[in-house]
Amino acid sequence: MSGKEERSAKTIRVHIEKLSEEPYAAILCYPRASYLELRSRIAELREHGVNEVEFAGSTVISNVPVLGKGFVGVVIAAYLNGQKVALKIRRVDADRASLQQEAELLAKANAVQVGPRLIGVSRNFLLMQYIEGKALFEWLATHREKTLVSEVLTDILEQCWRLDRIGLDHGELSNAPKHLLIDTEAKPWIVDFETASLSRRPANVTSVCQFLFTSHSAVARAVAEVLGERNREAIIDALRLYKNERTRENFSRVIQACLA
Secondary structure, three states: OOOOEEEOOOOEEEEHHHHHOOOOHHHHOOOOOOHHHHHHHHHHHHHHOEEEEEEOOOEEEOOEEEOEEOOOEEEEEEEEOOEEEEEEEEOOOOOOOOOHHHHHHHHHHHOOOOOOOEEEEOOOEEEEEOOOEEEHHHHHOOOOOHHHHHHHHHHHHHHHHHHHHOOOEOOOOOOOOOOEEEEOOOOEEEOOOOOOEOOOOOOHHHHHHHHHHHOOOHHHHHHHHHHOOOOHHHHHHHHHHHHHOOOHHHHHHHHHHHHO
16 A cells, blocks of 8 residues: 555554554554664564554554454554454563464464464564454354354364363463454354463363353353353363363263253
């Protein structure tokens, strides 16, 4: 676009050279920008092959919409060789010097078919597959078919099982309204591995089951409205067995208790 900027009611698309200007500079170097850091980060984006970014989403920074904001980074969309990707930008005040470790953990999740595909990483940027979809709670508001919802939730539990098997704990699935996305093909995705760990005892299955079936969250209430009330004690008993011994047999008991 040669420095031009496209705007609509929902999106703002700009060339990366415009990122040195406000209000975009406040996002590229959130929460505080400096000239040297801005120029360095724009050069880093150029090395990735990114030449345009897109601002859209329900979170707003400096009156500009973004896909998400966390303790480590801000997520927006970007264009890499014409392909739309998700771009995570390391916050200037993040508690880590780079996004390399998060990329390594995402790659491990990818190895068992979990998470958006890792595309590239550098000190300040993590490039991933862009997931066109909705948060689970938002998706449940318009999808009330019992069979479909059961299939989606089964897939989520299976992905958590695979993460447990490789010893990778996501870390945020006990309260996961932003970490479970459902795409346009009704495929669920577990996203955001910034607090993931290989050193903690993995608790993905137990955490997500509590969130979806035994908590008092809005998501659990929505699930119960579609599937009917679950036997809470049976789920807790199945999870206790699974927690003590993470076998496929015990995992099948969890599936049975939650979704039968």
